Amino acid sequence: MVLKTSLTEANRKKFIETVKSWVKNAKFTKEEDWGEKALAYVIKRENKGFFQNFVFETEGELIKDLEERVLASDNVLRHLLVRQ
Numbered sequence: 001m002v003l004k005t006s007l008t009e010a011n012r013k014k015f016i017e018t019v020k021s022w023v024k025n026a027k028f029t030k031e032e033d034w035g036e037k038a039l040a041y042v043i044k045r046e047n048k049g050f051f052q053n054f055v056f057e058t059e060g061e062l063i064k065d066l067e068e069r070v071l072a073s074d075n076v077l078r079h080l081l082v083r084q
Contacts, residue, residue: 004074033051063081
């Protein structure tokens with residue numbers, strides 16, 4: 001995920017915990033905070049973003065629900081969900 005830079009550190013951590021709570025019955029194998037980086041192009045009037053990477057294992061139709069919630073959030077500039 002790429003989060004807005006206007007979020008304070010406390011709000012960003014709270015939002016990340018919220019996203020993790022949306023992924024119920026999942027085993028998180030990796031969580032990486034890549035920090036603030038410049039974007040290749042402006043997204044929603046932002047030229048920088050906080051990059052966060054999650055790797056988790058789950059089964060079922062959780063992916064569709066997670067996708068809808070992430071899309072509805074104003075804090076997320078971009079996201080990418082990859083199935084292995």
